Amino acid sequence: MTGGANTAALPRTRSARGLVDLVFRARELSLVIALAALVGVTAAANPNFLSGQGIEDILLNTAILALLAVGQSMVVITRNLDLSVGSVVGLVAFVTGDMLASGWGVVPGVALGVAVGAACGLLNGLLVSLCRVPALVVTLGTLYVIQGVCHYIAHGRQINAADLPPGLLALGNGAVLGVPYLPLITLAFMLAIGYYLRAYPSGREFYAIGSSPEAARLAGVPVRRRVLVAYLVSGCLAGLAGVLWLARFGTVIADSANGWELLVISAVVVGGVAITGGVGSVYGAALGALLLTTIGSALVVLRVNPFWQQAITGALLLLAISVDRVLALRVARLLRRRSRHG
Amino acid sequence: MSDPPALALANVSKSFGAVRALREVSLELFAGQTHALAGENGAGKSTLVKTLAGVHRPDSGQVLRGGEPVTFASPADAQRAGVAVIYQEPTLFPDLSVAENIFMGRQPRATLGRIDRGAMRARAGELFARLGVTLDPEQPARGLSIADQQLVEIAKAISRDARVLVMDEPTAALSGNEVARLFSVVEALREDGCAILFISHRLDEIFALCRRVTTLRDGALVATEPVSGLTHDDLIRRMVGRDLGALYPKQDTRPGEVALRVDRLTREGVFTDVSFQVRRGEIVALAGLVGAGRSEVARAVFGIDRWDAGTVTVAGRPLPAGSPTAAMGAGLALVPEDRRQQGLVMELSIERNIGLTGLRSLRRGLTVSRAAERDRARDWALRLRLKYGRLADGVGVLSGGNQQKVVLAKWLATGPSVLIVDEPTRGIDVGTKAEVHRLLSELAGQGIAVLMISSDLPEVLGMADRVLVMHEGRLTAEIPRAEATEESVMAAATGTGRAA
Amino acid sequence: MGRVLRWDVLVGALLVAVFAGGSLATPGFATVSNLSFALGDLGEIALIALAMTLLVVAAEVDLSVASVLGLSSALVGALWDAGLAIETIVPLVVLVGAACGLVNGLLVTRLGLPSLAVTIGTLALYRGLAYVVLGDKAVAQFPPQYTALAVDDVPGTFVPYPVALFVLLAVITGVALHATGFGRSLYAIGAQEQAAFFAGIRVKRIKLLLFVLSGTVAAFAGVVFTLRYGSARADNGLGIELAVIAAVLLGGVDFDGGKGTLGGVIAGVLLIGLLRNLLMLNDVSTEIQSVVTGLLLIVSVLTPRLLALVRSRRPVLKGSS
Ligand SMILES: Nc1ncnc2c1ncn2[C@@H]1O[C@H](COP(=O)(O)OP(=O)(O)OP(=O)(O)O)[C@@H](O)[C@H]1O
């Protein structure tokens, strides 16, 4: 290679790099734009949407979903899946509620909830990483088991807000400086996990595993340990989400988050985390959760016929992932055309 | 030698089911020496490499490090012991950047144990500069050509500052320039006291680089000896157990009518204005540096990628863009460059893979005839001297060279009139290489038009009736057989020669 | 690597064991009427599982099937209310199902989106449309000659019509998957899509076809469901996508694609069905049934792995082949 070839190549790769960066950031950027457009349109139609109460509602509703999405994306990034989160939330909410109603303190209650979640995550993680059983099968199985156990424990009863300690309910509905606790908790976890995954060598290993498990093994990455940790984190966050669920709603029946597993996965996917692993960020996943929740609230505020709401949510979800994809394809083609002889 | 070997195998055996991949093999690698490992496809070279790397544990025998027995329970163990390995098949993380691929697990650290991305990028840049390649460290590994992947693997291995460097066919996908750069880097590492094990089916490279050579045949050690006393033929005899005829048997044929005509074909940003034709009975080579756009042209012609402008005509009939099915219908066949992703379905058996291109012709009534499928596979396995256990075995357990034969079989079985082969002898041993060459010659003799992409210059010069040379996405020269020399082809390939 | 124990064989053996055990321990289980009821009860899941098997072998998935079923049911109700004849309604509804599948397929093949993501979206969309069509009301007054079709036996046998239909479709699907070039293509696509494309297989067209098939079958299952219960509702079949997937997984079809047999899936469907029936006959509560289903899933995948682990004393290196 002559020096000439080298210098000629440099600007080319620079511009390519800028574009590549743009594509990766574009995932989060396009979510923000979509969100802004949605909020703008809705607020124009009904200014109440942007009232303090309206925003607070959205944040509260997002917090739990986003927390679950953060945990789930950690699992998805390693090319696995955790379908059991919805049932874990239901189980934890009920069991914790039961204990608190029978006189436990708030702190032991929260600890219990997280511990139950951690145990579920550990079980999933051990089965997937040690026994090498496909994640989808395992977590679908634990979904059914946990669901059944929850119904068995509940036996048709329900937990009433009146029986819960006020401290817990304050956690769910209180605020500092006008910002409710729930979204702050979620934000803290999102930032911590997101930073860890991006900036730490062991964090990058989660991406490496999802990108190519075989290559990860050959590169000396402790694949099993990382996958186990991903499930453990997802389980702990699901446990925490269960406690927050109880704190927010107060009154819960058995398996109250039934079906949330798919909602959480939607948020993760809309947020740009590739279901095939190795790509995406927890920030994107949390943004995805925010977008989904905002769509729901906007439809209510716009007084859309409730029968239409679900259909519209689905259509918007499809629109979001399609537009994202089309943009990515366009940029990739642009990149190719510029890449040489440009 | 008074010092104990840096790394050694003592009487190591390893079996996979009924296949005895290694039988009582011993090997010693000394600091500051380059050692070659030679053998036919399936001789057990990669198995030996994986034993050194901690991927496989020996059934019996020992791995010795500095004279002491060690147990590598995992690749991580071997890495910690200072063994760096370039595997035969690239093992990259497609979603991560090239720099992250190189430094996974040992990234440069900043404060609080965080990754220092700037330093990581800079060090990757330095490595590429040392290897003389222009790869962007920030680029994702997805979409890199096999050669670029191989270069990233090399960068990864040399970045480890290892005491032992094991390279399983690192040059198989590379062309002359990159090989020369690699050799100078390896030479420098050797002088720094690194012990090196080098595997290649290109015997010239063994003679150019290595001090000693160990030959394996059917998993057993044949000999370990200094290279200096050996001739090519000696080495081939050790590997194959017999003498071999001429390596490049291409006879002059009288070309027939035009079978494949490519006219001003352009895919933006990839290749531009490529025009050429291939006649029946002709072997036309497409030469050039890695990344010149040769494989991309082949892919477009076969319909894998769409082209933006131009035409492709087969036997006078224009081909639609972007349809491999139509291309096959017109009598085209493509033996692709990446056998693991494109050539084979690794989970499927040998017979299913060979049958995959003939699902229509194997049909009896509504269903596929298993007997016909098996016959087709058996027939071609025999003709290509495939080494296998049973035809129902997964193709994934075959050695690299034998996998390549299955790809060839799969396409030759379609009875093509135009055969495009992309690096047909990548990773194939000398004996089989001669067979493949004989086969290609024979096919050309039967009136098939052959377009051969190859980075192996002697192969290009020996086989081709005409050599087309590409440089940075354009066809820069067409050189008839009589005028094709290493110099003329390399000059056109590097863009320093005359323009076409 | 000797094949230690094939998953689908294991599930088959388990099926036989459950059947034998059930016949001995539970009176009223092995009777014609009970079995015929148990099979009929499985009908929709079994039908949908056939199409799902093809998709999963090709490394895709359709989570929207239950919603298509609901949409189809809602349409049947709305159109019946509007005074159309069942003979007109059924083809119309099935066509809508095919269109639903087409949308899934186009999004997956044209845009290259992962099917899991696409069909989670259409899961919400189609279920939403079902509510748009019928709201939360129920349409129930179907004439008995039609509802009878969904429960009655084929004359002269003790096989209900839906089961007979299932058997017919299962045979066709089995032949298509295991003996034709089409089936070979599916395995190739599922295991290594790129290589399949390089071999001249029309990957996108085949995938599109599979999604259309899945939508069609789901819509038809919606008709059966509606007639069997004699009630058209938008929330019919809510959540059965997971039951279908459980059956397919239990049958040993690998979600990474390229592996599995239809026999395994049928055994899986029957196993889940018979077990639920047995538990029901023994007055075991539904929550325990759910636990048993979950455990069954886990155990069925765990056993072969553990056996392999025990035999080789240490983990198999790559995905065991
Ligand atoms: N994981 C495995 N399972 C079963 N058989 C295997 C496995 N790995 C290798 N083999 C078999 O062991 C033998 C040696 O294979 P190996 O890959 O070591 O050959 P090689 O010398 O590297 O050949 P090549 O030059 O083609 O790369 C072959 O017969 C191969 O089929």
Ligand SMILES: [Mg+2]
């Ligand atoms: Mg090898």
